[in-house]
Amino acid sequence: MYELVYCSKASPDLTHEDILSILETAKKFNSENNITGCLLYYNQEFAQILEGERDVVMSLYEKIKKDKRHTFVVLLGTGNKPNRHFADWSMAYKDLDNEVEAPLKSDFMKT
Template structure:
């Protein structure tokens, strides 16, 4: 997947999510995505089915689902940091990783799905890609 592919996915997701009152968090790291979605159950399920059918994605699976009392990401847009592990600016890249890990530790997890999301994100960030 190229940077252009990722940026196209983000543009489509931002528009669709804002039109359908879907919030959440999408992390793309070492050519892998992990995402949590919040919103009307049917809207979220429809979106998940679209993602599963998208030919740009492989091995799409659901980690958890369930009702929530309040959203974990009520005001979040999509965040994208276009830097690869092999880029010359290693310090920025390492700071981005530390920020994600800190965010996982400091975020209030209001439900089981959010807890699983952040645990899986930490695993993704700290595990070499050939071991995931």
């Protein structure tokens, strides 16, 4: 199982609808391509973990990097691991700006 982690800065004009649209795309593509992971949003920044087959993860990351809805995409790490951490989520989403005190895992949006 291959894992990739990056962070990025949301574009200044990013809207709530943009985030919903990203999640909609992710839900469809990721479930069809055996990708799982989580997307965090905090203080106008994203952090995302993608897990799946190496080639699929890398080509998705290449598309994500070019997405105008964020900038300053920085790769934080890649590697292999024995199992998925987010096996049940095509892309778990958490907005930490609005629910800082909520327990993290139980409050994930399941997409």
